[in-house]
Amino acid sequence: GQQVMQIPQYQHVQEGEDFTTYCNSSTTLSNIQWYKQRPGGHPVFLIQLVKSGEVKKQKRLTFQFGEAKKNSSLHITATQTTDVGTYFCACSYSGAGSYQLTFGKGTKLSVIP
């Protein structure tokens, strides 16, 4: 079956430092989504990447989809305390059950003011 690995599991950064989380799939993806879950909250959709090599930006957040559509990254420039939370990648595969998403284990980001 499909396996999704997300690293690192935890990341502590000083406010103002950059942060990156990586998501890797054992098989080719149809598309990938990223979600953010604040402490005590529920996951909130950030973005969806569909095309090979796609790069999307949202203010200080940069999302990349690998050329082989097997990996993705989320990069935050100059972190702020509001960036605190757990970031999940969610992978979609072609074929049966393609409407389902397989979530990575998440990267919990702590920002030290």
Place this chain on the structure above:
Amino acid sequence: GAVVSQHPSWVICKSGTSVKIECRSLDFQATTMFWYRQFPKQSLMLMATSNEGSKATYEQGVEKDKFLINHASLTLSTLTVTSAHPEDSSFYICSARRTMTTGELFFGEGSRLTVL
């Protein structure tokens, strides 16, 4: 954006009782909803896919008789934890999509179940 409402937000119950959690899509029709379980500091584990008007599809290892799912209408799915035990204590979250197969998931606020 679309809103998915989940109720109750938290519930405490005695061992052996059953607990029902509701998931509603407030401004769109959801033919498919998903139920997840999340342990502390862990990821979302898909429990089952709830299909309106038909039986839910359960993931491997999830007991159908333990976690009853009913998707009676296009805007409501319920998860009933039957004969709850302390090991069932967890954070349960539902989600839904506007479209059948693609697009973002809208998550409910989650329900924290504590079984004494």
